[in-house]
Amino acid sequence: MEFMTGVNKKDTVEISEILAGDFEGKTVKVNGAVHTIRDMGEVAFVVLRKREGLLQCVFEEGKTKFDLKDLKEAVTVEVEGAVKSEDRAPNGFEIRLDSIRVLSEPAAPMPLAISKWKLNTSLEANLNNRSIALRNIRERAKFKIQEGVVRGFRDFLYEQGFTEIHTPKIGAKGAEGGANMFRMDYFHRPAVLAQSPQFYKQMMVGVFDRVFETAPVFRAEKHNTKRHLNEYTSLDFEMGYIDGFEDIMAMETGFLQYMVDLLKKDYEKELKILGVTLPNVDKIPTVRFDEAKRKVAEKYGRKIRNPYDLEPEEEALIGQYFKEECDADFVFVTHYPSKKRPFYAMDDPADPTFTLSFDLLYHGLEITTGGQRIHDYNMLLEKIEKRGMTTEGMEQYMDTFKHGMPPHGGLGIGLERLTMKLIGEDNVRETTLFPRDMSRLEP
Secondary structure: OOOOOOOOOOOOHHHHHHHHHOOOOEEEEEEEEEEEEEOOOOOEEEEEEEOOEEEEEEEOOOOOEEEEEHOOOOEEEEEEEEEEEEEOHHEEOOOOOEEEEEEOOOOOOOOOOOOOOOOOOHHHHHHHHHHHHHHHHHHHHHOOOOOOHHHHHEEEEHHOOOOOOOOOOOEEEEEEEOOOOOOEEOOOEEEEEOOOHHHHHHHHHHHHOOOEEEEEEEEEOOOOOOOOOOOOEEEEEEEEOOOOHHHHHHHHHHHHEEEEEEHHHHOOOHHHHOOOOOOOOOOOOOEEEHHHHHHHHHOOOOOOOOOOOOHHHHHHHHHHHHHHHHHOOOOEEEEOEEEOOOEEEOOOOEEEEEEEEEEEEOOEEEEEEEEEHHHHHHHHHHHHHHHOOOOOOOOHHHHHHHHHOOOOOEEEHHHHHHHHHHHHOHHHHHHHHOOOOOOOOOO
16 A cells, blocks of 8 residues: 655756756756757757746757757656756756657647747737647746735735635626626526626625635626636635725735736746836826826816716826826726716715725726725615615625624635736736627637
């Protein structure tokens, strides 16, 4: 009988191990996929793609025990050779090959030239061949940075005493209501895909005080724009015992500061590959919704057409205004009109036509919606009735408030939109691993 006692120790080494140790002149064994081959005659440069980046190997005719013509792009190999410092090589070293062992071979040629620095292809071709396109170094770097965003969100909120939760994505009723829900048959009963974990995270505030989740949400919106997806990843948190919705904005500012510091520290290589300049998050201006509209109208001569919502062009101009006036990359727009916010949004006691809510704009694009929620059962019931709604399908949610809830609020951040703005892309599909929009269900 054999037993598993932990992670198996491999005799192969990784790039970071070589960089951290004294390997100069020593023979090592490394595995990877052949990214590209540059044949110079008696010498060839075989560049391997590994999880940590590219590794240059030197093939020497007569010395390396292998026939170079048997090597091609996308072959996975295990190589052995001596480590040698080389400033011109990726990571500052190369491996002088003694032997090569083929682990697997492709059955067909590459559909895209992934070894090029930039993929010279259309977004459509990129998405149609997504799993291959993502092998490109620059494409891959986008999602390492996205990893850093999620990691920053999780680590920061753990530090702030939040508990991570996992809520269902199939429900009887949507949190936001309206027509933008994907409806489905659930064992002969009607059901919907979750637009948001809103109801559940509010319910869990009564359990843990502070909760968060990173998970997919679904919106059946018939928007085919550069900023919309029908499935995206939402970074959500909800926190109790707040003094006001300003506590929510302050917590998000703290997260953004933590995230930027983490990216600087642990994702320097990816930031450099993509030429990313990180935003200034030392302080973020706040402006009322109605005041933001007025400022943009006055400065840019744009007539206010919709007094109850921000149009995309207005959001862009608000971002431009605060970049010009405050050198700010972000701006919180507060006090959205009540008629444009969900029923659970707390109305402003000073003027109930507005809510204690906000959006966060990043370079003129909304990436966050949040605010204070109604925590009083009777006030919640009153607002539901005032809107001509019923509590049918929300009995469990309503019972939570019937039995007492603290003042609370929270937000949802669109992960793909935040990543898109961070790295300077203009289409959210560029920062979505496998996008789901009106026309795409594959790959």
